[in-house]
Amino acid sequence: MSTGPDGDARAPRAGVPLIDGLEKVTGRARYTADLEVADALAARIFRSPCSHGEIIRLDVAKARALDGVVAIVTGEDCPHTYGVLPVAMNEYPLARERVRYRGEPVAAVAAIDERIAARALDLIEFEVRPLPAYYTSEEARAPGAELLHLNKPGNLEREVHHQFGEVAEGFATADLIHEELIHCAEVNHAQIEPHACLADYEAVSGRLTVQSVSQVGYYLHLMLARCLEMEAARIRVIKPFIGGGFGARVEVLNFEIITALLARAAGGKVMMRLTREENFLTHRARPQTDIKLKLGMRRDGRITACECEVVQRGGAYAGYGIVTILYAGSLLQGIYDIPAIKYDGYRVYANLPPCGAMRGHGSVDTRHAFECVLDRMARKLKLDPFAVRRANLLHAPMRTLNDLTVNSYGLAECLDKVERASQWRERIGKLPRGRGLGMACSHYVSGAAKPIHWTGEPHAVVNLRIDFDGGVTALTGAADIGQGSSTMVAIAVAETLGISIKRIRVISGDSAVTPKDNGAYSSRITFMVGNAAIDAANKLKAILIQAAAGKLEARPEDVECAAETFHVGAQGQSSIPFVDVVKAALVDCGPITVAGTFTCPAEAQGGRHRGGAVGSTMGFSYAAQVVEVSVDEPTGRVAVENVWAALDCGRAINPLAVEGQIEGSVWMGMGQALSEETQYVDGLPLHASLLEYRVPTIAETPPIKVAIVESHDPHGPFGAKEASEGALAGFPPALVNAVANAIQIDLDELPVTPDRVVEALVERRRQARLAAARRGAS
Amino acid sequence: MQTDGSRAKKRLLRLKLNGRWREDAVAENQLLVDYLRDCAHLTGVKTGCDGGECGACTVLVEGEAVPSCLMLAVRCEGRAVETIEGVAQQNRLSRLQRAFHQKLGAQCGFCTPGMIMAAEGLLRRNPRPGEAEIRTALSGNLCRCTGYVKIIESVKAAAEMPS
Numbered sequence: 001m002s003t004g005p006d007g008d009a010r011a012p013r014a015g016v017p018l019i020d021g022l023e024k025v026t027g028r029a030r031y032t033a034d035l036e037v038a039d040a041l042a043a044r045i046f047r048s049p050c051s052h053g054e055i056i057r058l059d060v061a062k063a064r065a066l067d068g069v070v071a072i073v074t075g076e077d078c079p080h081t082y083g084v085l086p087v088a089m090n091e092y093p094l095a096r097e098r099v100r101y102r103g104e105p106v107a108a109v110a111a112i113d114e115r116i117a118a119r120a121l122d123l124i125e126f127e128v129r130p131l132p133a134y135y136t137s138e139e140a141r142a143p144g145a146e147l148l149h150l151n152k153p154g155n156l157e158r159e160v161h162h163q164f165g166e167v168a169e170g171f172a173t174a175d176l177i178h179e180e181l182i183h184c185a186e187v188n189h190a191q192i193e194p195h196a197c198l199a200d201y202e203a204v205s206g207r208l209t210v211q212s213v214s215q216v217g218y219y220l221h222l223m224l225a226r227c228l229e230m231e232a233a234r235i236r237v238i239k240p241f242i243g244g245g246f247g248a249r250v251e252v253l254n255f256e257i258i259t260a261l262l263a264r265a266a267g268g269k270v271m272m273r274l275t276r277e278e279n280f281l282t283h284r285a286r287p288q289t290d291i292k293l294k295l296g297m298r299r300d301g302r303i304t305a306c307e308c309e310v311v312q313r314g315g316a317y318a319g320y321g322i323v324t325i326l327y328a329g330s331l332l333q334g335i336y337d338i339p340a341i342k343y344d345g346y347r348v349y350a351n352l353p354p355c356g357a358m359r360g361h362g363s364v365d366t367r368h369a370f371e372c373v374l375d376r377m378a379r380k381l382k383l384d385p386f387a388v389r390r391a392n393l394l395h396a397p398m399r400t401l402n403d404l405t406v407n408s409y410g411l412a413e414c415l416d417k418v419e420r421a422s423q424w425r426e427r428i429g430k431l432p433r434g435r436g437l438g439m440a441c442s443h444y445v446s447g448a449a450k451p452i453h454w455t456g457e458p459h460a461v462v463n464l465r466i467d468f469d470g471g472v473t474a475l476t477g478a479a480d481i482g483q484g485s486s487t488m489v490a491i492a493v494a495e496t497l498g499i500s501i502k503r504i505r506v507i508s509g510d511s512a513v514t515p516k517d518n519g520a521y522s523s524r525i526t527f528m529v530g531n532a533a534i535d536a537a538n539k540l541k542a543i544l545i546q547a548a549a550g551k552l553e554a555r556p557e558d559v560e561c562a563a564e565t566f567h568v569g570a571q572g573q574s575s576i577p578f579v580d581v582v583k584a585a586l587v588d589c590g591p592i593t594v595a596g597t598f599t600c601p602a603e604a605q606g607g608r609h610r611g612g613a614v615g616s617t618m619g620f621s622y623a624a625q626v627v628e629v630s631v632d633e634p635t636g637r638v639a640v641e642n643v644w645a646a647l648d649c650g651r652a653i654n655p656l657a658v659e660g661q662i663e664g665s666v667w668m669g670m671g672q673a674l675s676e677e678t679q680y681v682d683g684l685p686l687h688a689s690l691l692e693y694r695v696p697t698i699a700e701t702p703p704i705k706v707a708i709v710e711s712h713d714p715h716g717p718f719g720a721k722e723a724s725e726g727a728l729a730g731f732p733p734a735l736v737n738a739v740a741n742a743i744q745i746d747l748d749e750l751p752v753t754p755d756r757v758v759e760a761l762v763e764r765r766r767q768a769r770l771a772a773a774r775r776g777a778s
Numbered sequence: 779m780q781t782d783g784s785r786a787k788k789r790l791l792r793l794k795l796n797g798r799w800r801e802d803a804v805a806e807n808q809l810l811v812d813y814l815r816d817c818a819h820l821t822g823v824k825t826g827c828d829g830g831e832c833g834a835c836t837v838l839v840e841g842e843a844v845p846s847c848l849m850l851a852v853r854c855e856g857r858a859v860e861t862i863e864g865v866a867q868q869n870r871l872s873r874l875q876r877a878f879h880q881k882l883g884a885q886c887g888f889c890t891p892g893m894i895m896a897a898e899g900l901l902r903r904n905p906r907p908g909e910a911e912i913r914t915a916l917s918g919n920l921c922r923c924t925g926y927v928k929i930i931e932s933v934k935a936a937a938e939m940p941s
Binding site for chain 1: 815820821822823824825826827828830861862874879880882884886888889894916917918920921923926929930
């Protein structure tokens with residue numbers, strides 16, 4: 001084990017490969033679609049061809065009569081809504097009475113093979129009375145618009161109006177007030193593993209086992225019990241390997257419940273594999289967002305006030321919408337010192353696939369607007385973009401106006417790192433035309449300090465088991481979706497116990513075995529589950545030290561464990577191997593299981609205002625980045641040449657994985673900035689494949705230089721905070737700022753596609769001609 | 779679970795799969811990816827899209843990387859097909875597998891088998907590829923986790939390792 005520059009020996013500094021990495025590189029890793037299906041039925045979903053309508057007739061008799069069809073379920077089979085927020089469950093797994101978007105599940109078939117299931121779909125008779133459908137926020141909010149949900153006037157799922165500090169006063173003291181309207185396209189997670197679910201219903205015992213791609217098996221468990229009217233104790237939810245999530249699988253998805261309904265109806269095993277097109281229809285990603293942002297600034301760059309209005313086109317159902325629109329406002333704070341903030345948020349229903357959570361949930365589009373406006377104001381005030389950020393830094397520990405706690409803050413160091421690495425000072429303003437540098441900052445929570453299903457339980461629990469074999473088994477409900485959370489747990493336990501990571505086995509995500517966990521979302525696992533793992537390891541260590549003290553005839557407080565050896569005082573005096581201590585410890589009580597917990601204290605759970613819990617966290621990550629672009633004016637093509645990103649993750653428990661997360665999140669921000677966009681015509685997706693939905697390929701991906709900043713959070717596990725989301729939001733504004741630096745055009749729309757760049761250039765030439773003509777005429 | 783073609787005309791397919799000759803009755807319209815996954819149970823071959831979009835199903839046919847979702851199984855008659863399951867020799871990981879593991883070229887791992895097979899095809903025809911050649915060879919393989927940075931590092935590192 002190597003030690004860090006600070007002499008801190010708690011974690012190996014180069015990082016370790018993923019503990020489940022060998023399965024991945026050998027092809028042995030089984031994802032949901034790879035599970036044994038020899039005796040499983042194949043399932044297909046019949047989806048609404050209509051954007052909005054009343055269901056007049058749904059007749060599945062002919063489909064049911066088809067040879068090889070075993071079960072069909074419709075909305076009749078599930079009278080219960082499902083969803084994330086107890087206050088906003090307005091969606092049925094299969095539509096009842098109304099359909100609200102094209103592609104909404106209406107019926108589902110289980111058959112002996114996929115070909116027959118697909119043929120059965122053709123035999124389903126479906127009639128709707130069409131209703132007016134809305135595809136933009138403006139249409140849906142217009143007076144007199146047909147309501148998608150009768151209890152939601154104005155087609156507004158949620159309005160948020162928050163004000164903190166003296167906003168009018170703040171603007172009055174500003175030397176410059178600047179307002180912009182910025183639009184961000186809807187994007188999709190596009191995780192490479194398509195959705196799949198395997199449900200097995202044992203008719204005799206009445207037990208259901210569901211294996212699915214969920215990031216939060218616990219939510220799935222709750223919703224299966226609700227929708228199938230089953231006792232939760234008869235349900236088991238298992239997480240196989242998961243091929244990425246990015247928020248797509250944070251909420252329970254319709255196909256998961258549908259598969260379980262089919263399995264029960266068929267009295268057996270059903271495999272559902274969605275096509276890529278159906279993945280786009282399932283959606284639940286970042287909504288199309290309009291941001292009107294007004295900032296006041298003093299000549300020295302200090303922000304005096306902020307007014308922000310956000311409109312999100314949320315799609316046809318609630319999903320995570322309330323949380324998303326609250327995040328967009330609450331995370332205006334916690335990064336800069338802003339004395340007064342007014343926020344108005346509108347989450348709008350439209351006849352499109354429902355939006356949900358996506359990496360950087362709620363914060364990304366608002367941060368984009370904010371960082372673009374900061375740059376434009378800096379330019380007007382002839383200030384350097386770095387200087388403007390530095391003029392508004394926070395000083396931890398502090399509480400924001402909306403009662404978020406900031407306990408550690410490494411943004412200043414992030415700024416220094418990317419400024420130096422990009423040679424900003426030497427290069428800014430000296431690049432040839434068409435080449436530009438831009439920068440931006442961002443932050444994100446390390447887990448929601450108040451979970452959605454608030455039960456009063458600890459925020460995280462980890463069990464550690466130890467038995468005759470001397471192996472340590474960590475049991476966690478936390479879903480490793482590729483981010484390396486199981487490896488993080490193993491490192492935390494190994495470092496705390498003083499044993500090799502090879503002695504540890506992590507079992508995650510099986511409700512029959514592992515403790516309940518709130519899941520892989522809002523970057524909570526490292527902070528919360530990491531702390532719980534350390535707590536569990538300390539409890540186990542206390543037991544083992546007691547046993548070792550007996551063997552060594554020493555006082556427990558004099559015994560330590562390092563390198564798998566318990567010893568008294570300096571090493572070598574008197575020592576005993578780890579496995580012998582385990583055997584000694586088992587003598588009294590047999591195999592040992594301990595539980596470690598972590599709880600966020602009440603003071604970290606946000607303000608008392610309505611929605612005040614959203615954005616609350618024990619620790620914010622901070623990031624700064626510089627993006628270098630070249631712009632080809634004739635074609636409008638923007639190429640990213642270089643990226644320098646620095647992220648304050650408190651402390652990197654596994655630096656290799658932290659680097660991977662920063663690179664991946666920065667790159668995902670690049671996709672949103674440059675090319676990713678879901679588009680619809682009359683509710684029909686134009687983008688429902690990985691050819692039309694343009695995820696960047698390896699060919700157009702630039703080098704990404706990463707720096708890790710360690711601010712040592714006082715509450716984080718070994719000082720750690722999140723590392724997976726915070727850097728994403730900085731990329732789009734850094735890119736737009738770089739384009740402005742390259743061709744002196746401020747773009748107000750994402751993504752920055754060639755057509756948008758060309759359009760802006762044409763418009764500038766037109767304005768220049770008009771101005772010239774006016775000068776000539778006068 | 780039969781995914782398609784149960785009524786279609788079948789033919790006896792003889793191919794060398796991961797070094798071993800085998801024969802199977804396959805439908806003439808069956809895709810290679812479905813044959814590999816459903817008949818040969820080689821689930822390391824992944825399906826990530828609706829056809830030819832993502833590269834997750836990449837395998838080697840006669841040493842050349844191809845997306846197995848764009849090829850009929852019967853086209854492999856008499857040919858050598860290699861999947862991720864076949865690249866480790868006598869329990870020893872290939873250098874690409876070692877590099878992808880050590881350098882974190884795999885995060886969620888779903889694109890990894892296809893990515894490694896595409897890189898394997900590259901290294902066989904070009905043992906010391908430059909970065910641009912790596913990018914070209916892997917440009918049909920999408921990854922959503924890594925930003926490709928550590929994938930490029932992994933392929934470079936593998937090329938440096940003794941095989």
